[in-house]
Amino acid sequence: KNEVEQSPQNLTAQEGEFITINCSYSVGISALHWLQQHPGGGIVSLFMLSSGKKKHGRLIATINIQEKHSSLHITASHPRDSAVYICASQKLVFGQGTRLTINP
Amino acid sequence: DGGITQSPKYLFRKEGQNVTLSCEQNLNHDAMYWYRQDPGQGLRLIYYSQIVNDFQKGDIAEGYSVSREKKESFPLTVTSAQKNPTAFYLCASKVQGAVDTQYFGPGTRLTVL
Numbered sequence: 001k002n003e004v005e006q007s008p009q010n011l012t013a014q015e016g017e018f019i020t021i022n023c024s025y026s027v028g029i030s031a032l033h034w035l036q037q038h039p040g041g042g043i044v045s046l047f048m049l050s051s052g053k054k055k056h057g058r059l060i061a062t063i064n065i066q067e068k069h070s071s072l073h074i075t076a077s078h079p080r081d082s083a084v085y086i087c088a089s090q091k092l093v094f095g096q097g098t099r100l101t102i103n104p
Numbered sequence: 105d106g107g108i109t110q111s112p113k114y115l116f117r118k119e120g121q122n123v124t125l126s127c128e129q130n131l132n133h134d135a136m137y138w139y140r141q142d143p144g145q146g147l148r149l150i151y152y153s154q155i156v157n158d159f160q161k162g163d164i165a166e167g168y169s170v171s172r173e174k175k176e177s178f179p180l181t182v183t184s185a186q187k188n189p190t191a192f193y194l195c196a197s198k199v200q201g202a203v204d205t206q207y208f209g210p211g212t213r214l215t216v217l
Contacts, residue, residue, distance in 0.1 A: 002146070004146070009144075033205065033206070035208075040210070041192055041194075041210065041211040041213065042208070042210045042211065043194065043196075043208035043211075044208075045205040045206065045207070045208075048205050086146065086147070088147075092137070092149065092206070094139075094146035094147040094148075095146050096144065096145055096146040097146060
């Protein structure tokens, strides 16, 4: 079992839908990163959070350190949100990624 | 503009040849990292360097070598000993010691023919 697990591995939705991607980890961490990898391969850091919730535009990330769980939500999803979303612990252990496809 | 550059974006090599992937950053970050990404798998750490002239093996260092002669540069050599070198390689950097965001380069896709 990986230290950091994501679900689902693949997610396809229609434009406008509310999206949730989950990340759970088996070791204690103090912070978690959410990253976005575009089809060309480039990676952008979305959030680094250690507690509670952070919001940036249509993206919301939450974390519960005690339950070892984090979620990334996308509201009013758009085809340009199509990418691979990766969570990683602050010790740089990466989840396997969730491939999100938003259809128009 | 500050950032990380990797070159080239696509690289093709014949089996048995060594190849060196470039990673340069002008963010004044102490720590630099090399990751490998394979389809359906998470990023796996190859090597990392926390300071100039020092580097440590990651989880999958066999068949790879690195150097860190300058703060700005952390080249990765994929040697002929690496059994499955075809992959997407990502370089990253961050401020050493901080629980901070890593900055990633655009990646190099290496294909060994």
